[in-house]
Amino acid sequence: MSELERIGISLDKTLLDMFDELIRRQSYQNRSEAIRDLIRERLSTEETSNVNAKAVAGVFLVYDHHAAGLSDKLNAMQHSHLYHVISSIHVHLDHHNCLEIIILKGKVKDIQKLSGAMTSLRGVKLGKVNIMSTGEGI
Ligand code: NI
DSSP states (O other): OOOOOOOOOOOOHHHHHHHHHHHHHTTOSOHHHHHHHHHHHHHHHHHTTSTTSEEEEEEEEEEETTSTTHHHHHHHHHHTTTTTEEEEEEEEOSSSEEEEEEEEEEEHHHHHHHHHHHHTSTTEEEEEEEEEEOOTTO
16 A cells, blocks of 8 residues: 545535445445545446456356256356356355356456356346456555
8 A cells, every 4th residue: 555645525514424324334434444445446447447457257146047058058158268267156045046156357348248148148037247446556
């Protein structure tokens, strides 16, 4: 971490009250950490808007493992993208449904392509992709 600098911010009282209420619900101990995280979040979003930037992502899939060929297709995708698939976790939610979380790393455009292919598979009920900066430099 580089050296710390103190800054002052002028805010509308209502806006500050809303912010304080928000960060209280999120269990922040102080405003500084909440503001730092907001800035990092914004920088991460900006960084990952560049399709050539390096990023990491969590792909969350809820699917019925009885759906024809779906588990095999998901497995095959992961085996053929070893460079991008860092890890995965599979949870049997009930008799039918599974949660799979697949962690990807690589260029944003490669993550988007691979995660899109996963979430759009027939039989995937819910698919969410969370792409973020690798944290380098922020
Ligand atoms: Ni399962």
